[in-house]
Amino acid sequence: MAEFICTTCGAQYPTSDTPPSGCRICQDERQYIGALGQGWSMLALMRRNHFCNFRQMEPGLMGIGVVPQFAIGQRALLVRHPAGNVLWDCIPFLDDAAIEIVQALGGIRTIAISHPHYYTAMAEWARAFGATILLNAADRQWVTRPDPAVQFWDVPTHEIAPGLTLINCPGHFTGGAVLHWAEGGRGKGAVLSGDILQVMPDKKLSFMRSYPNMIPLDASTVRRIAETMQPWAFDTIYGAFHERVITPDAKAVLDFSVRRYLAAVTAPPVDPG
Ligand SMILES: [Zn+2]
Ligand SMILES: [Zn+2]
Numbered sequence: 001m002a003e004f005i006c007t008t009c010g011a012q013y014p015t016s017d018t019p020p021s022g023c024r025i026c027q028d029e030r031q032y033i034g035a036l037g038q039g040w041s042m043l044a045l046m047r048r049n050h051f052c053n054f055r056q057m058e059p060g061l062m063g064i065g066v067v068p069q070f071a072i073g074q075r076a077l078l079v080r081h082p083a084g085n086v087l088w089d090c091i092p093f094l095d096d097a098a099i100e101i102v103q104a105l106g107g108i109r110t111i112a113i114s115h116p117h118y119y120t121a122m123a124e125w126a127r128a129f130g131a132t133i134l135l136n137a138a139d140r141q142w143v144t145r146p147d148p149a150v151q152f153w154d155v156p157t158h159e160i161a162p163g164l165t166l167i168n169c170p171g172h173f174t175g176g177a178v179l180h181w182a183e184g185g186r187g188k189g190a191v192l193s194g195d196i197l198q199v200m201p202d203k204k205l206s207f208m209r210s211y212p213n214m215i216p217l218d219a220s221t222v223r224r225i226a227e228t229m230q231p232w233a234f235d236t237i238y239g240a241f242h243e244r245v246i247t248p249d250a251k252a253v254l255d256f257s258v259r260r261y262l263a264a265v266t267a268p269p270v271d272p273g
Pocket of ligand 2: 115117172195
């Protein structure tokens with residue numbers, strides 16, 4: 001008996017004797033089945049040669065990843081908050097060392113996740129810390145391991161705690177969300193974006209339905225994302241991976257990135273300016 005974990009995307013499945021017939025998340029066009037076919041692991045096996053790394057992104061914000069890299073290379077962000085810490089996104093691994101370190105940082109009250117590629121081992125994390133999991137209701141069909149800790153939200157914005165607000169940005173996934181952290185970005189505001197707003201290697205943003213398969217979003221969806229983010233103040237965007245950070249002036253970078261994207265997908269071609 002084990003909770004099998006997909007080695008390509010990191011999604012964990014309910015307790016079973018044999019692995020699931022396939023991974024629903026990898027069968028979707030926003031992921032893929034690896035070259036060696038569907039592979040499975042489990043926490044007990046991973047604990048033999050994996051561990052968590054911790055990287056402070058700014059005071060009050062700790063990145064938590066997996067070494068060696070596993071699945072998509074997901075990393076979570078622990079936001080420390082007086083009303084209870086929030087784990088933004090999740091990872092497909094957890095061990096006693098990570099539990100002890102995170103407990104020492106104040107534990108986790110709420111796990112909030114940008115989209116299904118980060119659902120990963122959320123049930124393990126919720127159980128270890130007695131946390132609630134907040135997921136957007138529009139993506140409920142992608143929950144591979146249901147758990148009593150999961151609560152769904154279905155409004156445009158959902159305030160988790162003062163200054164910590166989930167914003168629904170349909171695009172990559174219909175329930176795709178970013179987290180606005182008013183005190184983040186060293187007091188100038190930060191957005192924790194997963195790959196809903198994807199920080200690219202040139203420290204600009206892109207907006208794709210599928211990143212591995214390069215399926216772009218249509219122009220009107222990207223315009224709507226820009227409108228959704230317009231009212232929010234922020235200077236920093238923390239993207240999907242440790243090194244994918246835009247600071248300072250992240251809001252201006254978002255505006256430029258939207259213009260660049262629309263120029264690329266709109267005919268006739270126009271200069272992004
Ligand atoms: Zn998978
Ligand atoms: Zn994704």
